[in-house]
Amino acid sequence: MMKKNERMAHFSISGEEGFSFLELMVVVVILGILATYIAPRFMGRTDDAKAVKAKVDILSIETALKLYKLDNGHYPTTEQGIAALVEKPSTEPVPLNWKEKGYLEKARVPKDPWGKDYLYLSPGIHDDYDLISYGADGVPGGEGKNKDVNSWDLD
Numbered sequence: 001m002m003k004k005n006e007r008m009a010h011f012s013i014s015g016e017e018g019f020s021f022l023e024l025m026v027v028v029v030i031l032g033i034l035a036t037y038i039a040p041r042f043m044g045r046t047d048d049a050k051a052v053k054a055k056v057d058i059l060s061i062e063t064a065l066k067l068y069k070l071d072n073g074h075y076p077t078t079e080q081g082i083a084a085l086v087e088k089p090s091t092e093p094v095p096l097n098w099k100e101k102g103y104l105e106k107a108r109v110p111k112d113p114w115g116k117d118y119l120y121l122s123p124g125i126h127d128d129y130d131l132i133s134y135g136a137d138g139v140p141g142g143e144g145k146n147k148d149v150n151s152w153d154l155d
Contacts, residue, residue: 047136047145050113054133054149057110061085061118061131062151064103071097075122075129082109082120082131112149114138126152 064085069075072095076084080091085103089095112118112133124130131151135142142148
């Protein structure tokens with residue numbers, strides 16, 4: 001009887017190989033993504049999460065605008081808009097060194113977290129350009145979830 005238990009113990013130990021580091025990292029990343037999108041809903045902080053998402057989007061667009069300026073010597077005009085970051089403008093000033101695949105990931109201009117377009121002004125009132133999300137209500141000003149997210153106010 002001892003031999004049977006010893007064999008079983010030996011079998012179970014050698015049969016368990018565990019998880020690889022890569023498998024564990026995939027699980028951690030998936031849990032992180034789920035926590036990012038699901039946790040705010042359960043914690044009642046959806047509005048805060050949307051404001052943070054708007055800030056992250058604006059920072060991403062700002063990075064793309066800076067790359068556009070480095071390549072072409074100027075920012076897109078207000079008329080060209082931030083669409084100039086994904087499609088080469090045909091209106092003046094036409095960029096001479098426009099990057100073939102554009103300047104934004106996924107080759108599309110993101111909407112703000114409330115499903116509206118970001119407002120882009122160049123030249124801006126506060127800087128070389130202004131990027132604005134008008135919050136949940138879509139109109140200038142507001143408090144709480146309706147508060148504007150502005151490129152010149154980011155930390």
